[in-house]
Amino acid sequence: MGPPRERPRVGWLDALRGIAALVVVLDHSSYAFLPQFRQELMPEFNTSRYGIMVFFLVSGYIIPASLERGGSVRTFWIGRLFRVYPLWAVAVTALPALHALDLARIRPDLAQQPPATVAAAHLTMFQELLGTPNLLLVLWTLSYEMAFYLLTVALFTVGRHHRSATVAVTLAVLAAAGVAAGVTLPPSALSHALGTGPLVAIASITMATAVWCACTGRPVLRTAGGVLGGLLALVLVTGNGTVPVWEGLTILAVMFLGTAIHRAEHGQVTWRSTACATAVVLLCAVASAHAHGDGRQFTERGWLTAFLLAVLTFAAGWALRHRRTPRWLMVLGAISYSVYLLHPVMLAVTDATIGRSARDDVVLEAAFVAVLLPLSWLTHRYVETPPQRWGRALSRRLRSRGEPADDPGSTVTTDLPAGGAR
Template identity: 30%
Template sequence: MQFLDALRGVAVLLVVLSHFGEGHSEFLRDLISSTFQFGQAGVSLFFLISGHIIPRSINGASSLGVFWGHRIMRLYPIYWVSIAVAVLMSAAGVFDLPKGAGSVDVLVNLTMLQGFVGVSNLIGVFWSLKFEMAFYALMTIFVFLGWNRWPSRIYAAWTTCILVIALASVLTPRLFPYGLFHVELMLLGWLLGEWHSGKGSVDSKTAFLGVLAGLVVATLCAYATFGVRIAAGVKGWPTFLPMVTAWISAMVVFMAALIFSNRMRAPGWLARIGVISYSIYLLHCLALPLLAWLAGKVDWMLAAVVCLFITVVVSEMTYRFVEKPAIDFGRKLLARRTESTVQVTPHAR
């Protein structure tokens, strides 16, 4: 699945470009605010990739408990490390936590559920993890109910619902809760993953119609959120055009990657960036104070390259010494529990 790792690499580099550039480059800041939201495109790619991978993971697991065990060991250890580093940097006066954040906020953030209870994210990029968790919960429900065999029906039902909500938002006008669209992206990733595997119930026509529906939904949801905001006189950022171009481009790039995945080989370095992309995603914001300091002494592009290099090196280390050991430990632990269950069950009968 090297092409998925390469896509992750593209996604995380888009996010880093957005966060490193918007504070120091007037050109990038204007481009991001007026034409193309790089960070949102990157996160949208992550959502599509999750939609591709998670259904396979949950369907391939021996039980829902095993699936969640793997997910916990995959997501939480490096996430907790990023929180610890952010708190230590804040105590040293070199990183700003959200205003008023205290020990309770830190404890709630440790659960990764802060987005559901109205607690501020200690690091800005944590916001997307809420939607990842929501998708895991949805897939768990689908498997429990036996609906995981019907990705096209579920995608069609979800798409129809948010189209209705978005249209109602435009006509009311009320701001559309565009987090619903993030789940749409993951469901589209699921649909396209079933098509790409060639083993599911999704044919080429259904996949094409799914992408077409996604493009329509992206446009309407972006307008229902940001166009309505402008029409209502609500000032702020982001705006319609940079968001809709980001969402649409992510879908087009993802579809193109699936189509050409067997015909082109992704660069090894980009695939490696993808392998360690979760660490890069969580940790690159912690390099922003260093970037601000360096940008005051040298050209910001050079400062950004230095900070990216440091982030990649640190992320390689955290992947090797935090992420991978945690993943391997989780696999061994869950494999032992599964073997134990298999051995005990016949005697119990």
């Protein structure tokens, strides 16, 4: 018996997630096992940016749909909590445990901040935007995911969630205008101005308040919480990131562009407006990268190649969404979050034990992936999947008690999975 009719549409997202995860693994593991290959490739093609831009497009496509399908901010945050945090908790606790056993290495700059500050910053998942070093090198992208969640909820609570194309264009234009005007901020500018500890405390309290208020049944509090969370996200992205402001805004623009494509597909907006928004976002991103490139830490060619190929990859996946996806790609996509979070833990172990290769060693690279994939399958099955079931059960219980939708008119019909991009 063939798969249900909607599965190919789910399959293309799985395929994109799986491909993106493997490319990110290649990027990070190449430091240890393929240093010469990396040195030649990076100026031409920034593999890390390619993988995360594909992830961001997928997140933008599905996350708002997940919120609007349920029509409840509380249900949305429950889903995010049970989807994202369990494996995250395992990964971020595994590394210190392995470090204590002298089997892995932790970044030395983490010791420069109080443990309570580091823990609080990571619990919000905003550590990248709070001047705190990431315990795992991939966690910086989750900070932008969290900012997107808060902005998505903010738009939903004020009834502007269908304006995804407008939001994408606005963010992209602001990014390009800032570069053109020479507006620059040092990395973690707010942290230097206020102090990392106070900023982490302020952001943590603000975020907790915003989420709590947005999850209440009172319209005024819900709207106030949504707006507060959205403002927090914008302030941190523009004032305290470690990537340039233009790139932080471009990341958000790309995610909202993914949302606009989903809306056009479901008839909520016109394809013409979405095409115009896509053109503006791409043009602004190219212009921003061209103006910012310095040929050293940031190479214009490498970033642009990665960015444009990520957009083309997403477009190809969307165009082929009705075709059957190879099962191995669907499995790889299903375990992609485990692949994404576990590979830096494994790299910390290999750095502390066997060290890094002076020359390219394809055998070690292949062995690394061969261990990573089965381990990721195990954590997906036993760490990720059970909490997702618990989260869905909790949401069903809340609905059975008569919890009303925050905006019943916003619910969309979609066959996409509730799990989201990760």
